[in-house]
Amino acid sequence: GKKTRSGKGHAAPAQAAAGTENTNPPSAAELKAADFSGTYACTGQDALEGPYTGTVKLTRVDAHSTGNQGSxxxxxxxxxxGLYSGxxxxxxxxxxxxFALADQTTRDYGTGIARFIRTKQGKWMxxxxxxxxxxxxxxxxxxLCVQQ
Structure with a gap:
């Protein structure tokens, strides 16, 4: 078959979130060593409480991380x-x-799932x-949270 040069004749897929244009999936080597530790600025939308902002801090626990799986x-x-920890x-x-709010009288705790990508500037989001x-x-x- 005819070989084509990388990137020629192929449109980049549209991205859903603003600011994520031209992102590339991490390489296998980058994923194996991926450390998402850091401070992230977040904007959120809560079904009951409405829009909010917050700061997420992630700290990798190396003793309980292996390969591309991290704790x-x-x-x-x-x-x-307040402060939600978990x-x-x-x-x-x-x-x-x-995550759970320190004051448990509110029953304000839960579980989240996130997908990480790199921004054009090389930061995790x-x-x-x-x-x-x-x-x-x-x-x-x-x-939506962007590493600072």
Whole structure:
């Protein structure tokens, strides 16, 4: 068959989130060594509480990470709501997160799942969907977070 040069004649797929144009999936070597540790600026949309901003901090726990699977300490600080802490695990570019507000009287805790990609500037970013089974009878939302 006829060989074509990389990138010629192929349109880049449209991206759903603003600011994610021209991103490339991480290489196998990058994934194996992927460390998503860092501080992320987040904008969220909560089904019950509406729009919000927050700061996520991820810290890789090397003793419990192997290959492309990572273990992390997780915190999310949301002004006006408080500090949510928990843990997260990654497998490739997917990450599951458990989080809970320190004040448990609100039953404000849940689980999220996120997919990581690189921005044009080489920073990690993730889009997270979360579910809170007991907060005000049940809740969900999403966040877009960019590494600082």
């Amino acid at each position: 992390y300490q997780f915190t999310l600080e949301v002004p006006g709501y 843990e997260a695990v990654s497998d490739g570019t997917m990450m599951a997160m458990h 993730f889009n997270k969907f979360y579910y809170e089974p007991e907060f005000k009878g049940g809740n969900h939302g999403s966040e």
